[in-house]
Amino acid sequence: MKYIKTKRLILRDWQESDLKPFIKMNLDPDVRRYFPNLQTQEESVNYAKASQKSILDRGFGLFAVERKDTGEFIGFTGIRVLEADGSLDFEFLPCIEIGWRLAKKHWNQGFATEAARGVMKFVERQTDIKEVYAFTAKKNIPSINIMEKLGMEVVTEFEHPSIMDGHSLKPHILYKVSTKKGRRLKM
Numbered sequence: 509m510k511y512i513k514t515k516r517l518i519l520r521d522w523q524e525s526d527l528k529p530f531i532k533m534n535l536d537p538d539v540r541r542y543f544p545n546l547q548t549q550e551e552s553v554n555y556a557k558a559s560q561k562s563i564l565d566r567g568f569g570l571f572a573v574e575r576k577d578t579g580e581f582i583g584f585t586g587i588r589v590l591e592a593d594g595s596l597d598f599e600f601l602p603c604i605e606i607g608w609r610l611a612k613k614h615w616n617q618g619f620a621t622e623a624a625r626g627v628m629k630f631v632e633r634q635t636d637i638k639e640v641y642a643f644t645a646k647k648n649i650p651s652i653n654i655m656e657k658l659g660m661e662v663v664t665e666f667e668h669p670s671i672m673d674g675h676s677l678k679p680h681i682l683y684k685v686s687t688k689k690g691r692r693l694k695m
Contacts, residue, residue, distance in 0.1 A: 512627060512630050522572045527553055571584060582619060585606075585608040585620065606624060606640050642684075661684060
């Protein structure tokens, strides 16, 4: 099913044909530069299946992203419920988190921002969600730029508990944007 359409993209259900390029994407050190490790084949498949389950169960999740012009799967963008689970016990949980990840060959073309804006319009029009959060390593400037283009504002900085002390990815930054009853989203 197609959930969100933008000028150049379709955000949709995950398909079996998405798994191979998704696995390849998560084994790319550049794509995983701001994560402490690469994702195994099994982890990637489980991530995609969990994303699809959320879409089916909740009506939203981390959608597969497809280019309209080529029909090519290029990654994911969407929102998910993030809850404390023992490894993630942030003060701001539970929350709705927006996230994205695209294959490297689709970077620097505005696709991540376009998809994220489409998701935020979906949130405003199709849900009762009032706040959306995002967080990343402080050194992940590309993602921070997208967060700021969405009108998100810094809430706090924190040390990611599941990243070892001294690692350059441990310092993180949390962003938030209000929807519906808060200020209008920057589009």
